Amino acid sequence: MDGLSLGCLTTVRYEKETSIGLMALDQSSYFDVVDYELELEVENGDQGSLDFQEFLQANDIEYRKHLQKWFDL
Numbered sequence: 310m311d312g313l314s315l316g317c318l319t320t321v322r323y324e325k326e327t328s329i330g331l332m333a334l335d336q337s338s339y340f341d342v343v344d345y346e347l348e349l350e351v352e353n354g355d356q357g358s359l360d361f362q363e364f365l366q367a368n369d370i371e372y373r374k375h376l377q378k379w380f381d382l
Contacts, residue, residue, distance in 0.1 A: 316339055317339065318339040319339070320335050320337045321336045322334070322335050322336075323335075323336075329349065329357070329360040330349045330350055330351035330352075331349070331350040331351075333347070333348045346375065347370070
């Protein structure tokens with residue numbers, strides 16, 4: 310289906326270096342939906358996972374597994 314356009318996705322990324330790694334917040338807009346995704350980029354994945362969970366709890370942020378946004382046409 311070449312040339313078919315269903316809409317436009319726009320993502321803005323905010324980044325901040327923190328004591329536990331590079332924190333990145335993505336704000337994505339498509340159709341009339343705006344969603345957010347928070348990521349932590351680290352060297353050590355195991356420690357980073359623990360630090361991230363601690364950060365979420367300390368800031369009263371609910372962890373939700375990433376939903377697949379894309380699909381094949």
